[in-house]
Amino acid sequence: QVQLVQSGAEVKKPGSSVKVSCKASGGTFGSNTVTWVRQAPGQGLEWMGRIILIFGSANYAQKFQGRVTITADESTSTAYMELSSLKSEDTAVYYCARDGLKTSALDYWGQGTLVTVSS
Amino acid sequence: EIVLTQSPGTLSLSPGDRATLSCRASQSVSSNYLAWYQQKPGQAPRLLIYGASDRAIDIPDRFSGSGSGTDFTLTISRLEPEDFAVYYCQQYGSSPPFTFGPGTKVDVK
Numbered sequence: 314q315v316q317l318v319q320s321g322a323e324v325k326k327p328g329s330s331v332k333v334s335c336k337a338s339g340g341t342f343g344s345n346t347v348t349w350v351r352q353a354p355g356q357g358l359e360w361m362g363r364i365i366l367i368f369g370s371a372n373y374a375q376k377f378q379g380r381v382t383i384t385a386d387e388s389t390s391t392a393y394m395e396l397s398s399l400k401s402e403d404t405a406v407y408y409c410a411r412d413g414l415k416t417s418a419l420d421y422w423g424q425g426t427l428v429t430v431s432s
Numbered sequence: 433e434i435v436l437t438q439s440p441g442t443l444s445l446s447p448g449d450r451a452t453l454s455c456r457a458s459q460s461v462s463s464n465y466l467a468w469y470q471q472k473p474g475q476a477p478r479l480l481i482y483g484a485s486d487r488a489i490d491i492p493d494r495f496s497g498s499g500s501g502t503d504f505t506l507t508i509s510r511l512e513p514e515d516f517a518v519y520y521c522q523q524y525g526s527s528p529p530f531t532f533g534p535g536t537k538v539d540v541k
Binding site: 362375418 | 433467469471477478488489520522524527528529530532533534
């Protein structure tokens, strides 16, 4: 059973960048993709983008194009999400999740990383 | 981009009641790749249903999904105390972005 362990909470200044990591226990994600989803306080889930592990290529939601970069290092079974030009509206919990090979849906999720953007 | 609409926004029910949650897509969802997730406060979402109607591992059979094309339903046959939560649908069938609906909160009447 895979576990996704994310890096700890971050406090950032407006205009700066944040990089959140997501490490799969057991040495492999066991999936085709890793997706990043965020949730602002009291709000719903927002799909940010995903990386296709075998190709190392990523797709991003239009809203985040040019500001987000998703990468993965399969040698360490770790995925990363970097968000730049941070604004206060980026304050949210950021989740990584993997798609199941059988389900193709997001069957395992990280615990979430709170990113607070404040001057 | 496929837009998902969920209704109602809030469902106030009692334990033992039947819950029926709706998810409507702005265009047909490819291969019925529609999932339902449950989220409780302070927790990550949990996959309940994938492929519109298949239960994920360890999900009780009181949860069922149905629908195709643009209209999908999550039914909880008899609400248990632990089922009071927010439920999200997500489409993952066509090309990205794989959007989520705004959620339906099931709370205690």
